[in-house]
Amino acid sequence: MTESVAHADAHDHEEHGEHHGDHPKWLQHHWDTPAQQFDAAKIGMWAFLGQELLFFSGLFVAYAIYRTWYGEAFAAGSHELNRQMGAINTCVLLFSSLTAALSVRSSQLGKKNETTTWILLTIGCAFGFLFIKYFEYEAKFHHGLLPGSFFGTPRDMLTFAPLQGAHSVAEELPDHTHAFFSLYFVMTGLHAIHVIVGIGVWIWILKRNLRGDFSKRYFTPVDITALYWHLVDLVWIYLFPLLYLIDYVPHGAHH
Amino acid sequence: MSEKDDDEKEKDSHSEDEESEESESEKESESEEEEESEKEPESEKPKAAAKKDDHAHDHGHDDHDHGDLPYGTDEVHAHIGSYKGYGAVFMALIFFTVLTVGVASIHLGKANLAVAVVIASVKATLVCTFFMHLKDDNKFNSLILIAAVTFIGVFFALTLNDVSYREKLDPQSGNRMFIQSGDKAPGSWENPIKKEEAAGPAGENKGSETKPAPTTTATASAQPGRDSGEKLGAPAGSAPAK
Numbered sequence: 001m002t003e004s005v006a007h008a009d010a011h012d013h014e015e016h017g018e019h020h021g022d023h024p025k026w027l028q029h030h031w032d033t034p035a036q037q038f039d040a041a042k043i044g045m046w047a048f049l050g051q052e053l054l055f056f057s058g059l060f061v062a063y064a065i066y067r068t069w070y071g072e073a074f075a076a077g078s079h080e081l082n083r084q085m086g087a088i089n090t091c092v093l094l095f096s097s098l099t100a101a102l103s104v105r106s107s108q109l110g111k112k113n114e115t116t117t118w119i120l121l122t123i124g125c126a127f128g129f130l131f132i133k134y135f136e137y138e139a140k141f142h143h144g145l146l147p148g149s150f151f152g153t154p155r156d157m158l159t160f161a162p163l164q165g166a167h168s169v170a171e172e173l174p175d176h177t178h179a180f181f182s183l184y185f186v187m188t189g190l191h192a193i194h195v196i197v198g199i200g201v202w203i204w205i206l207k208r209n210l211r212g213d214f215s216k217r218y219f220t221p222v223d224i225t226a227l228y229w230h231l232v233d234l235v236w237i238y239l240f241p242l243l244y245l246i247d248y249v250p251h252g253a254h255h
Numbered sequence: 256m257s258e259k260d261d262d263e264k265e266k267d268s269h270s271e272d273e274e275s276e277e278s279e280s281e282k283e284s285e286s287e288e289e290e291e292s293e294k295e296p297e298s299e300k301p302k303a304a305a306k307k308d309d310h311a312h313d314h315g316h317d318d319h320d321h322g323d324l325p326y327g328t329d330e331v332h333a334h335i336g337s338y339k340g341y342g343a344v345f346m347a348l349i350f351f352t353v354l355t356v357g358v359a360s361i362h363l364g365k366a367n368l369a370v371a372v373v374i375a376s377v378k379a380t381l382v383c384t385f386f387m388h389l390k391d392d393n394k395f396n397s398l399i400l401i402a403a404v405t406f407i408g409v410f411f412a413l414t415l416n417d418v419s420y421r422e423k424l425d426p427q428s429g430n431r432m433f434i435q436s437g438d439k440a441p442g443s444w445e446n447p448i449k450k451e452e453a454a455g456p457a458g459e460n461k462g463s464e465t466k467p468a469p470t471t472t473a474t475a476s477a478q479p480g481r482d483s484g485e486k487l488g489a490p491a492g493s494a495p496a497k
Contacts, residue, residue, distance in 0.1 A: 033330075034330055034331045035330060035331050035332065037331075038331040038333070039393055042392065042393065042396055043393070043395060043396060043399070046396040046399040046400065047399055049399075049400070049403075050399045050400060050402065050403035051403075053400075053403045053404070053407060054403055054406060054407060054410075057407040057410055057411075058410075060407075060411075061410055061411055061414050061415075064411060064414075064415060065414065065415070065418050068415070068418065068419065069418075083356070087352065087356055090352050091349060091352065094345065094348045094349060094352065095345070097345075097348075097382060097386055098341055098342075098344075098345040098386070100386070101336070101341050101385075101386040102338070102341060104388075105335060105336055105338075105341070108333060108335045109335065217330065217331065218331075219333075220331075223333070223388075226386075226387075227387055230382050230383075230386050230387045233382060233386075234379050234382055234383070237375050237378045237379050237382070238372075238375045238379070240352075240355075240375075241355050241359065241371035241372070241374070241375055242371065242372075242375075245355065245356065245359035245371060246367075246368075247362075247367065
């Protein structure tokens with residue numbers, strides 16, 4: 001019996017044992033076929049992504065409630081954010097999603113070096129995103145726009161040394177603006193944690209790619225990681241307009 | 256049924272490796288293919304399967320051989336997008352980002368939020384369909400996404416429904432009022448004593464001390480709980496020093 005026949009009926013034939021011995025290194029022994037392994041990995045990842053969406057949706061629901069209650073405060077809080085930085089970060093993240101998709105493409109084609117380039121670009125964009133985010137957070141801290149009960153605390157009253165001596169603009173803002181900043185920091189912070197985790201996973205994938213783990217026939221980890229990265233992008237696609245663009249007024253129209 | 260399944264598998268999964276193979280297995284795979292083509296017209300295949308088949312044919316019929324692989328018939332067959340396609344999706348995403356910033360500066364009142372969410376959803380759909388390969392993927396993955404989004408919808412609908420019909424107790428009238436509009440909440444129980452007081456001199460709230468009926472007492476004792484529940488919406492640390 002030739003191999004091609006043996007594998008054609010891999011599922012329900014008595015040649016199971018024979019077939020089993022031929023597993024390549026990357027095919028885990030409990031899968032019959034590469035396609036089965038690939039599909040299972042994808043379904044598993046999508047189940048995780050569905051969970052991630054539900055996980056984030058709690059914060060979006062909280063956002064919806066507080067925005068209906070304190071619409072004015074949300075508009076005022078939103079005006080304190082730096083829209084230019086938000087817009088630039090949106091583009092950075094969209095571009096990193098493109099490079100992630102292209103890294104999957106090149107790994108599907110077995111082009112190892114090209115994959116390396118795209119992964120490096122993706123990681124670079126991720127760091128760029130966090131870099132811009134750092135400056136945004138720094139400015140908010142500086143103006144006393146802190147989450148929850150810290151909102152409006154003058155810097156010299158804060159025990160954390162780097163925050164001391166802030167000029168607080170919080171007094172000029174309507175009541176309940178702290179609710180906006182609580183959500184702002186939790187939502188963008190949780191998103192930033194996902195970005196940091198993503199960087200870690202990409203570095204691992206980069207290492208495996210350089211080691212030559214991936215080929216035309218086996219690129220599942222690259223594909224799965226890119227799926228995660230696109231989810232990070234998806235969340236930001238909603239965060240940007242909801243946080244930065246409430247009752248947008250062109251620059252200079254507010255204080 | 257199982258035979259048909261195998262045939263389909265045979266068809267839609269093949270490698271693109273160009274290495275030559277033994278003539279013997281080539282013959283076999285060809286003969287299998289002939290069988291398939293005979294069967295195909297009469298078998299009613301689900302749309303997805305049919306699409307997969309088309310797909311398989313697109314990808315070079317000539318190297319429809321898998322004899323060089325130990326289990327080539329079940330080789331991973333994933334769609335490979337083009338640079339042009341991915342680039343176009345990226346440009347569309349940038350376009351919608353610019354659009355959402357532009358539209359936000361036009362004052363549309365409450366419609367601004369709806370427009371922002373719709374544009375974001377269009378962008379999200381683009382990312383899911385093309386970057387995340389749902390277009391060419393196993394449809395079950397799309398189902399998982401749709402299920403998650405559906406339950407997020409349920410989450411929003413039920414919670415917002417609750418919140419928008421939740422009332423707070425107005426200490427003056429004893430009525431439960433909408434937080435936003437200040438209107439009386441539907442179905443709210445009206446305290447007859449407080450109603451009398453409201454008709455009489457305003458600001459006098461001593462009526463609550465003369466609790467004539469046990470029912471009123473029960474309501475009065477329930478009130479602090481409701482009040483504190485309402486305060487959750489505005490945490491103690493909220494008020495900035497003014």
